[in-house]
Amino acid sequence: MRAKTGRLAAAALAAALLATGCGDDRDAPARPRGAPTVVVGDSSVDVATWRPPRIEVTPQNAVELADRADVALAEGRFAGDDGSAIALFHALQAHPPMRVRAQAGLRNAVTGLLQQARSDLADIDEDPDALRRVHEAAAVLRVVALDRPDVERFLQAVDRVDEGLRYSAEGEAALARGDIGEGGTGGALGWFGRALELRATDSRALQGLAAAESALIRRAEQAAARDDYAAASRWLDHAQALRPQAGTVAAARARIAFERAARVGRLRDRGIALLAERDGIDQARAILAQLLVIAPPGDPAATELRQRIDLAVYYGPFRPGQVFTDAMAGGGRGPQMVVVPRGVFRMGAPSGERGSSDAERPQRSIRFARGFAMARTEVTVGEFRRFVEATGYRARSVRRGYSMAYDERSGNFVRRGRVDWTRDYRGQPAREDLPVVHVSAKDAAAYAEWLAERTGQRYRLPSEAEFEYALRAGEQGPYPWGDGAPPPGTGNFTGEGDRSPAGRAWKNAFRGYIDGAWGPAPVGRFLPGRFGLHDLGGNVSEWVADCWHASYRRAPRDARAWVNPGCRQRTVRGGSWASSPEQTRSAWRMQFDADTTNARIGFRVVRDL
Numbered sequence: 380m381r382a383k384t385g386r387l388a389a390a391a392l393a394a395a396l397l398a399t400g401c402g403d404d405r406d407a408p409a410r411p412r413g414a415p416t417v418v419v420g421d422s423s424v425d426v427a428t429w430r431p432p433r434i435e436v437t438p439q440n441a442v443e444l445a446d447r448a449d450v451a452l453a454e455g456r457f458a459g460d461d462g463s464a465i466a467l468f469h470a471l472q473a474h475p476p477m478r479v480r481a482q483a484g485l486r487n488a489v490t491g492l493l494q495q496a497r498s499d500l501a502d503i504d505e506d507p508d509a510l511r512r513v514h515e516a517a518a519v520l521r522v523v524a525l526d527r528p529d530v531e532r533f534l535q536a537v538d539r540v541d542e543g544l545r546y547s548a549e550g551e552a553a554l555a556r557g558d559i560g561e562g563g564t565g566g567a568l569g570w571f572g573r574a575l576e577l578r579a580t581d582s583r584a585l586q587g588l589a590a591a592e593s594a595l596i597r598r599a600e601q602a603a604a605r606d607d608y609a610a611a612s613r614w615l616d617h618a619q620a621l622r623p624q625a626g627t628v629a630a631a632r633a634r635i636a637f638e639r640a641a642r643v644g645r646l647r648d649r650g651i652a653l654l655a656e657r658d659g660i661d662q663a664r665a666i667l668a669q670l671l672v673i674a675p676p677g678d679p680a681a682t683e684l685r686q687r688i689d690l691a692v693y694y695g696p697f698r699p700g701q702v703f704t705d706a707m708a709g710g711g712r713g714p715q716m717v718v719v720p721r722g723v724f725r726m727g728a729p730s731g732e733r734g735s736s737d738a739e740r741p742q743r744s745i746r747f748a749r750g751f752a753m754a755r756t757e758v759t760v761g762e763f764r765r766f767v768e769a770t771g772y773r774a775r776s777v778r779r780g781y782s783m784a785y786d787e788r789s790g791n792f793v794r795r796g797r798v799d800w801t802r803d804y805r806g807q808p809a810r811e812d813l814p815v816v817h818v819s820a821k822d823a824a825a826y827a828e829w830l831a832e833r834t835g836q837r838y839r840l841p842s843e844a845e846f847e848y849a850l851r852a853g854e855q856g857p858y859p860w861g862d863g864a865p866p867p868g869t870g871n872f873t874g875e876g877d878r879s880p881a882g883r884a885w886k887n888a889f890r891g892y893i894d895g896a897w898g899p900a901p902v903g904r905f906l907p908g909r910f911g912l913h914d915l916g917g918n919v920s921e922w923v924a925d926c927w928h929a930s931y932r933r934a935p936r937d938a939r940a941w942v943n944p945g946c947r948q949r950t951v952r953g954g955s956w957a958s959s960p961e962q963t964r965s966a967w968r969m970q971f972d973a974d975t976t977n978a979r980i981g982f983r984v985v986r987d988l
Contacts, residue, residue, distance in 0.1 A: 734961030756902035761811035783977035870917035
């Protein structure tokens with residue numbers, strides 16, 4: 380549209396010049412030049428030197444030819460054929476009677492052609508045919524008006540365009556060879572840059588830059604496909620410098636980043652899945668090594684996989700503090716288990732701890748290289764009932780026909796008949812959510828074995844070390860909470876403010892403490908410890924797997940239960956609802972016959988991870 384408008388304007392200008400008779404009487408002899416070879420599109424085109432057409436001028440046709448030339452001038456047909464204004468006026472110059480008129484018309488036609496060619500020159504980036512018309516006009520102007528300064532300037536501009544096209548062609552050839560020149564030492568980018576120095580709007584050079592940018596982006600994508608994201612980033616940086624405002628590189632960065640994130644995510648998921656397989660940890664570590672090369676620094680996926688590998692090494696498929704249950708054969712779920720974190724602690728009581736004994740010494744450091752799971756609460760009457768009904772097991776108190784129950788009238792524990800695990804601390808029918816009591820160490824072990832068989836997992840009684848570690852939960856003071864009276868709601872202990880149904884009070888109790896319970900309370904009623912476990916220090920004392928030993932001399936250096944085959948004396952840990960403050964200490968331990976049953980002792984289980 381702009382070229383057409385320019386040609387119409389040039390025609391109007393020529394008509395105006397013709398009407399006013401502007402011009403001079405100087406001859407304008409043709410000065411033919413050798414036309415250059417220029418690059419147009421994908422091929423070279425020889426622009427032939429224009430030669431004036433042979434038009435015979437006679438006295439008889441001179442006026443007619445002049446009139447035809449004026450019409451062509453008015454219509455803007457400045458050059459191109461024998462009937463164009465320049466062709467006719469150029470021929471009429473040789474006829475003396477018409478020389479002045481012809482020279483004036485020729486000047487006007489040159490001016491119109493020049494304006495038209497300038498318009499085409501401005502449109503060569505938009506109009507595919509404009510450059511051809513420019514060269515055709517330039518060929519004419521070199522012959523008929525080379526002495527005009529404005530024509531000379533135009534021809535110089537055409538020469539610059541041609542030179543730029545040659546540079547662009549060199550750039551395209553270099554690009555086809557793969558010589559992009561991203562290092563700033565020539566190549567395609569050097570040629571395109573020279574073309575743009577000549578003409579900043581050169582569409583061919585700009586297209587070359589876009590093609591070079593695309594080539595650099597392809598190299599970035601190829602590097603990313605090899606997981607070499609550092610190289611991909613460098614290629615994209617080179618590409619970004621070419622057309623900073625284009626947005627193409629930003630889109631490529633986003634695309635590569637998305638694909639990288641997806642690859643990182645797939646590797647992370649694969650590594651996590653391997654952790655569930657036998658011997659999958661080493662394979663997951665190999666995935667992590669690959670992930671650390673691919674993922675950006677600090678990527679959360681790599682961090683997550685590393686953490687999951689650490690968790691798998693120390694906790695299997697779980698994580699510290701996680702609460703879970705295991706499915707049981709035949710339906711149902713096992714007890715709620717809490718994952719206890721690995722760590723190290725000092726087991727036993729230091730010399731001079733109030734209420735301590737030599738049975739709690741010497742202290743020793745116990746390290747837990749792996750975590751383990753411990754039941755969130757003591758085993759309840761309901762849970763133990765499920766075991767009995769599933770197996771027909773007869774507990775010791777059932778077979779013996781009695782157990783030790785609390786006597787409200789005397790305030791003592793007495794032997795009472797027909798008291799078994801189905802009864803509470805007084806010998807009355809027990810609620811399902813109370814901790815089961817009146818069970819022996821053998822009864823507790825039998826329940827753990829049944830649970831292991833039904834779940835396919837290794838359930839067992841805790842060792843002394845596991846119990847004390849979980850009870851302390853990082854606290855090295857005499858009590859699970861530190862020192863002094865328990866904080867409110869901590870557990871079911873002997874509190875100074877507690878009263879029995881008959882109004883009895885404890886003679887040896889924690890001053891200022893009241894928990895509102897006399898006898899075992901339903902499990903989980905009080906606040907958990909730091910590891911999320913309830914009632915380890917109170918409610919009921921608990922059987923552990925260890926045989927009784929009078930001290931820790933020659934005890935295992937690890938967390939294993941200290942067991943002598945066939946031992947009759949077993950160990951109980953943790954305070955109960957009726958324990959004195961000294962018996963509520965974290966290091967407290969006591970021996971009982973393995974067949975002992977009473978209203979103060981229950982148990983809980985642990986599970987290997």
